[in-house]
Amino acid sequence: GENVEQHPSTLSVQEGDSAVIKCTYSDSASNYFPWYKQELGKRPQLIIDIRSNVGEKKDQRIAVTLNKTAKHFSLHITETQPEDSAVYFCAPRPENQGGKLIFGQGTELSVKP
Amino acid sequence: DGGITQSPKYLFRKEGQNVTLSCEQNLNHDAMYWYRQDPGQGLRLIYYSQIVNDFQKGDIAEGYSVSREKKESFPLTVTSAQKNPTAFYLCASRQAYGYTFGSGTRLTVV
Numbered sequence: 001g002e003n004v005e006q007h008p009s010t011l012s013v014q015e016g017d018s019a020v021i022k023c024t025y026s027d028s029a030s031n032y033f034p035w036y037k038q039e040l041g042k043r044p045q046l047i048i049d050i051r052s053n054v055g056e057k058k059d060q061r062i063a064v065t066l067n068k069t070a071k072h073f074s075l076h077i078t079e080t081q082p083e084d085s086a087v088y089f090c091a092p093r094p095e096n097q098g099g100k101l102i103f104g105q106g107t108e109l110s111v112k113p
Numbered sequence: 114d115g116g117i118t119q120s121p122k123y124l125f126r127k128e129g130q131n132v133t134l135s136c137e138q139n140l141n142h143d144a145m146y147w148y149r150q151d152p153g154q155g156l157r158l159i160y161y162s163q164i165v166n167d168f169q170k171g172d173i174a175e176g177y178s179v180s181r182e183k184k185e186s187f188p189l190t191v192t193s194a195q196k197n198p199t200a201f202y203l204c205a206s207r208q209a210y211g212y213t214f215g216s217g218t219r220l221t222v223v
Contacts, residue, residue, distance in 0.1 A: 004155075041201075042217075043203060043216050043217055044203075051210070089156070098161050098169060099161075100146060100161055101156075106153075
């Protein structure tokens with residue numbers, strides 16, 4: 001099955017700095033690569049996603065880059081704000097497995113004012 | 114809650130009891146999923162269903178059962194065989210690349 005590893009597990013930055021979280025997956029047939037933000041006790045919220053035919057996607061301060069050859073994708077947050085503090089999960093989707101998402105272990109991001 | 118409703122929000126189970134968590138969606142989505150989340154960890158897949166009257170085991174199905182008699186509903190039963198059921202349970206539905214999560218049920222064994 002798909003193995004997903006996410007690094008780092010915790011990340012602390014100063015407000016205004018950039019944050020990068022990396023997700024490595026094992027199934028080369030994975031075709032969909034979302035990032036979720038989860039606040040304590042709440043449901044995960046999709047913040048950005050990318051499909052396998054695209055290398056990069058940007059939405060204001062958030063971007064995702066995909067390297068299918070190396071089997072990893074990364075979340076980039078620029079100009080971080082205290083409200084970005086949360087746990088972030090990558091969740092690649094293996095092909096032909098019912099659309100299930102395989103979640104990483106999460107990265108706890110703390111943005112210090 | 115965004116078209117997918119989980120109930121109850123909090124649930125307490127005594128040792129040896131079976132309990133059922135409800136998940137209902139009005140999005141007309143074909144696929145539905147149950148995930149379990151333990152503190153400080155990612156979501157792990159319990160069961161999923163792509164169509165009515167069909168479902169598959171996920172990575173941690175032992176001690177759980179599901180049914181999919183209607184497109185809108187995908188209830189999860191936590192049986193007494195699940196030895197450590199205390200966790201946050203999330204239901205999701207999907208159409209193509211669009212996933213919608215419920216607000217979750219927090220189950221505690223007392």
